[in-house]
Amino acid sequence: MSKENYIPEFAKKGVLINPANPQPLIRQNAEKNREWEFQPVADKWYPIAEEIKTTLFDGVFTLEKTSPLPSPPIAIEDMRNYRTLASYRIVPDGYGLNDKLTINAQHFVKKENDWGWDWGGDWGLAETITHELAHEKHKHWGDTPPDHGKYFRNLLLDLGIYCTPNGSHYEVARIK
Ligand SMILES: [Zn+2]
Numbered sequence: 001m002s003k004e005n006y007i008p009e010f011a012k013k014g015v016l017i018n019p020a021n022p023q024p025l026i027r028q029n030a031e032k033n034r035e036w037e038f039q040p041v042a043d044k045w046y047p048i049a050e051e052i053k054t055t056l057f058d059g060v061f062t063l064e065k066t067s068p069l070p071s072p073p074i075a076i077e078d079m080r081n082y083r084t085l086a087s088y089r090i091v092p093d094g095y096g097l098n099d100k101l102t103i104n105a106q107h108f109v110k111k112e113n114d115w116g117w118d119w120g121g122d123w124g125l126a127e128t129i130t131h132e133l134a135h136e137k138h139k140h141w142g143d144t145p146p147d148h149g150k151y152f153r154n155l156l157l158d159l160g161i162y163c164t165p166n167g168s169h170y171e172v173a174r175i176k
Contacts, residue, residue, distance in 0.1 A: 026073040038076040057137045072101040079104040085128045088135040
């Protein structure tokens, strides 16, 4: 066998988990598309969401856990229910996209040339994104059903975020 064709034994057993991850292109488009009213929001919050994921949830890699959590595509759209701040999709959406984070456009208010979040400002939105990313960690690495159960609430509590069994936050988050 020539050296070029050599495939190590472990690689042959490998399963391609995500053959065509569209997230980087979706993100690039969202951050640059000036026809989209929420382009400035995407431009500001994609990097922050990524930072939250890496710092608070990816954790330390081990032999069992060798890759980071996926970086979710972020949608900003009218969720037709003001009581919802955001959501994280457990199952693929209509495009077949996994691990999608949707932020409810109803909570963005235009201030001059900027968008503000009406539920606690930047801090509140960061807290909401953290909540949704905790759902992602729960889905990928938790061993309980994906809900607002004890495992999930403890993920947030460790970060100083107080979450109830119905998923709302009963106090403003504190930095621990
Ligand atoms: Zn939730």
